Amino acid sequence: MSAAPHSAGVPADACAAGTPLYGEILGFLYREAALLDNNEYGAWIELCAEDIHYVMPVRTTQVRARGPGFEQVSFFDENIHSLRTRVARLETGSAWAETPPSRTRHFLTNVLVQAGERPDEFAVAANFLVTRTRAEQAYQMFAGRREDLLRRVAPSEYRIARRRILVDQTVITSTNLSVLF
Amino acid sequence: MANERISGKASQPGMRLASGEDLEQIVRPAEGLISRRIFADPEVYERELEQIFGRAWFFIGHESEIPERGDIVARQCGVDPVILVRDQAGVVRAFLNSCRHRGMRLCRADRDHATALRCPYHGWTYSTSGELLAASSEHHYGPGELDKAQLGLIPVARLGSYRGLVFGSWDPAAPSLEEWLGDMRWYLDIIFGRTGEIEFVGVPQIWDVECSWKFATDNFTDNFHVYWTHQSLVELGMLPSDPDFASHGHMVTLDNGHILHFVQGPPMEAFQGLGLPKSLWPRFAEHLSPAQARIAQAHGYSAGTMWPNFHWLQLVTAGDTKSEPVGILNLRLEVPLSPTRTRMYSWFAIDKAAPAGYRKTSYETYVRCFGPSGIFDQDDMENWEECTAAARGPAAKRYALHHKMGLARPTDATWAGPGIAYADSYGEMTQRAWYAEWLRRMRQPAHAPTAVQRPRVTAAS
Numbered sequence: 069m070s071a072a073p074h075s076a077g078v079p080a081d082a083c084a085a086g087t088p089l090y091g092e093i094l095g096f097l098y099r100e101a102a103l104l105d106n107n108e109y110g111a112w113i114e115l116c117a118e119d120i121h122y123v124m125p126v127r128t129t130q131v132r133a134r135g136p137g138f139e140q141v142s143f144f145d146e147n148i149h150s151l152r153t154r155v156a157r158l159e160t161g162s163a164w165a166e167t168p169p170s171r172t173r174h175f176l177t178n179v180l181v182q183a184g185e186r187p188d189e190f191a192v193a194a195n196f197l198v199t200r201t202r203a204e205q206a207y208q209m210f211a212g213r214r215e216d217l218l219r220r221v222a223p224s225e226y227r228i229a230r231r232r233i234l235v236d237q238t239v240i241t242s243t244n245l246s247v248l249f
Numbered sequence: 250m251a252n253e254r255i256s257g258k259a260s261q262p263g264m265r266l267a268s269g270e271d272l273e274q275i276v277r278p279a280e281g282l283i284s285r286r287i288f289a290d291p292e293v294y295e296r297e298l299e300q301i302f303g304r305a306w307f308f309i310g311h312e313s314e315i316p317e318r319g320d321i322v323a324r325q326c327g328v329d330p331v332i333l334v335r336d337q338a339g340v341v342r343a344f345l346n347s348c349r350h351r352g353m354r355l356c357r358a359d360r361d362h363a364t365a366l367r368c369p370y371h372g373w374t375y376s377t378s379g380e381l382l383a384a385s386s387e388h389h390y391g392p393g394e395l396d397k398a399q400l401g402l403i404p405v406a407r408l409g410s411y412r413g414l415v416f417g418s419w420d421p422a423a424p425s426l427e428e429w430l431g432d433m434r435w436y437l438d439i440i441f442g443r444t445g446e447i448e449f450v451g452v453p454q455i456w457d458v459e460c461s462w463k464f465a466t467d468n469f470t471d472n473f474h475v476y477w478t479h480q481s482l483v484e485l486g487m488l489p490s491d492p493d494f495a496s497h498g499h500m501v502t503l504d505n506g507h508i509l510h511f512v513q514g515p516p517m518e519a520f521q522g523l524g525l526p527k528s529l530w531p532r533f534a535e536h537l538s539p540a541q542a543r544i545a546q547a548h549g550y551s552a553g554t555m556w557p558n559f560h561w562l563q564l565v566t567a568g569d570t571k572s573e574p575v576g577i578l579n580l581r582l583e584v585p586l587s588p589t590r591t592r593m594y595s596w597f598a599i600d601k602a603a604p605a606g607y608r609k610t611s612y613e614t615y616v617r618c619f620g621p622s623g624i625f626d627q628d629d630m631e632n633w634e635e636c637t638a639a640a641r642g643p644a645a646k647r648y649a650l651h652h653k654m655g656l657a658r659p660t661d662a663t664w665a666g667p668g669i670a671y672a673d674s675y676g677e678m679t680q681r682a683w684y685a686e687w688l689r690r691m692r693q694p695a696h697a698p699t700a701v702q703r704p705r706v707t708a709a710s
Binding site for chain 2: 124126128129130131134137139140141142143144145146147149150152153154156157160161162163164165166238239240241242243244245246
């Protein structure tokens with residue numbers, strides 16, 4: 069997560085854990101996660117900004133000197149239209165990867181909030197663990213770090229303007245990526 | 250006949266399975282009967298490892314993935330881990346990714362750049378062309394105990410490259426790459442040479458699926474699943490609502506099990522010329538023969554399998570309901586991890602001559618439609634897993650799958666390319682040809698390949 073050089077009026081300590089702003093953002097993240105876990109994708113997509121960029125880079129194992137291994141090629145590289153298409157597809161009843169649907173839990177921890185470059189934007193990072201099971205299958209798990217840019221549109225109301233999903237696995241040990249993060 | 254039960258007594262001792270069945274009796278490609286046993290059976294899998302993965306030719310990587318001297322990617326040849334490297338002289342080489350001393354994995358990154366490879370265990374160090382440069386504590390070896398000239402990295406027994414695609418085989422007696430590809434080269438020219446050169450973009454997406462590798466290979470030459478498996482996209486208007494929409498084309502079977510399709514898309518400009526931008530169409534005539542250029546111009550979709558497990562998918566689709574269709578070139582490889590678990594590789598590739606805007610749109614559309622998150626692929630993996638899960642039990646294994654579509658269909662002599670061609674690309678001729686090669690390989694007498702040989706390397710471009 070990049071530091072925010074232009075705090076634009078929101079001092080760093082106003083974003084710290086325990087502040088009202090931090091609590092408001094945490095509440096938004098939890099509500100959003102509940103929508104995903106409850107298969108309420110129609111309501112979830114309303115939380116995405118029109119200019120959203122939703123991306124999950126492919127990760128490779130690299131020697132230490134070459135950095136964390138996030139590549140230019142991605143598992144997801146989405147805009148609002150492609151996300152809406154994904155949601156509409158899930159609602160057709162013939163998207164077999166999610167019909168019957170997966171059962172997921174989105175766990176979010178280690179939430180850090182920083183002021184963004186605009187006074188209404190916040191860079192929000194969190195660790196995630198997403199568990200998924202379908203039919204009688206064993207749990208499939210995804211862990212990583214999510215880097216969001218959240219835009220405040222009303223008190224306690226935010227839109228997701230950017231989401232970068234930094235998954236820990238280089239080989240996704242899952243049937244597919246038919247769930248959202 | 251959907252539940253046709255097949256069984257047969259062993260006729261050759263070597264072909265008899267523990268179940269008492271004879272492989273030749275339960276896999277009858279000419280009749281379209283393929284036993285479910287071969288998809289989840291450890292005994293069959295063990296035989297596949299030796300007979301197929303230890304002996305056939307396998308895709309390792311594309312030369313554009315290692316453009317500079319010292320570039321390395323860690324891959325596999327068959328199921329064995331290999332280092333694919335461009336050495337200091339610019340020659341592309343492939344070695345077992347394992348030190349000659351204690352067998353430690355040498356290259357432990359997915360990609361790297363190095364002038365030499367040093368084993369972390371005892372420090373044995375190799376050049377990028379495989380020579381052992383230094384062992385550990387050399388002065389503690391007595392005379393004749395350390396013959397460094399004989400301790401180079403274990404090369405892939407046969408290595409070759411065609412149109413930048415690097416293939417290897419662990420069988421020193423394998424036919425040459427050119428011989429093995431045979432007439433497939435004519436079609437590879439269309440897919441990989443239509444506008445000049447193709448480049449692979451970045452790294453592959455990799456993911457593990459709980460399925461038999463053969464359900465994936467079967468699927469990549471199956472056109473008539475598209476309307477049904479991808480029904481959600483039909484409902485969204487992203488695929489035509491005519492169940493026959495992907496049938497307007499040809500299927501071709503070639504020697505050595507190679508198979509392919511060329512299919513016309515809807516009568517729209519976006520589906521001409523393999524979905525490439527119109528500005529690139531004049532290049533077909535420059536880079537292809539007239540017959541090849543006509544095929545490239547007239548078709549939108551193509552899928553081909555270089556037997557057994559490497560595929561191209563040349564497709565035209567939109568990535569969402571608001572966008573226009575665009576051409577995509579996707580390369581796929583399945584590497585079995587067990588009878589019922591398979592590692593999938595998916596690459597995006599593009600014409601080097603492609604304009605920047607098309608390059609971006611094609612890439613984004615690929616990510617949205619294919620690979621593990623793809624709105625097409627997601628549902629395919631579901632099928633492969635469920636087909637595999639249902640083939641595990643002793644009762645299921647007594648029954649055949651059904652591969653009879655087009656058994657009596659005549660060949661089409663008007664097709665301009667080499668091979669045996671059939672009009673109407675809904676059919677199971679290509680699957681039957683694939684399984685016939687599988688059976689031929691499984692029936693071959695086992696032989697012990699000779700030990701380490703120096704590689705017959707390809708000269709890099």
